[in-house]
Amino acid sequence: MIDESVFSNLRIEAERDEVRRLVVGAVVVRHHRVLILRRRRSDFLGGRWELPSGVVEPGEALDDALTREIAEETGLRVTEVSDYLGEFDYLSSSGARTRQFTFAAEVATTGPVTLTEHDAHLWTRLTGELPVSDEVREILGHYQQRLREPHSWSAYSLGNGA
Numbered sequence: 001m002i003d004e005s006v007f008s009n010l011r012i013e014a015e016r017d018e019v020r021r022l023v024v025g026a027v028v029v030r031h032h033r034v035l036i037l038r039r040r041r042s043d044f045l046g047g048r049w050e051l052p053s054g055v056v057e058p059g060e061a062l063d064d065a066l067t068r069e070i071a072e073e074t075g076l077r078v079t080e081v082s083d084y085l086g087e088f089d090y091l092s093s094s095g096a097r098t099r100q101f102t103f104a105a106e107v108a109t110t111g112p113v114t115l116t117e118h119d120a121h122l123w124t125r126l127t128g129e130l131p132v133s134d135e136v137r138e139i140l141g142h143y144q145q146r147l148r149e150p151h152s153w154s155a156y157s158l159g160n161g162a
Contacts, residue, residue: 030109030123034143035076039119083104086138
């Protein structure tokens with residue numbers, strides 16, 4: 001479980017860096033596999049495979065946004081947000097500086113994936129070269145390292161470039 005101060009510190013850093021839009025993403029794990037989703041061709045960056053993610057609404061807590069976005073995009077119920085895995089910045093389709101905070105999330109072991117915003121999903125083992133962006137590949141690398149060395153990182157150290 002992540003300490004609540006991590007969420008507030010991430011917001012403070014984003015505000016200090018003049019980030020205009022916050023997004024949360026998740027490495028969703030079930031049965032030792034990670035969920036990736038493919039964006040619809042008609043969407044911004046259409047056809048790209050990505051982690052479940054979405055915009056944090058004004059006044060919404062980061063962990064609440066994460067749980068909501070996973071449920072909206074996949075129909076899955078989050079049972080635990082266990083680790084902070086890192087962040088990356090990008091420009092949204094409207095040109096707003098956006099920061100995606102990514103967390104490890106476990107979901108209930110029952111229930112199918114029900115897509116609402118993507119056209120395909122894949123539960124994959126983290127072997128070989130996945131068809132994701134360099135930023136997502138780096139986050140998945142952080143997740144794999146966390147699995148190998150579960151006590152080597154504090155939940156917040158990754159966000160500070162450690």
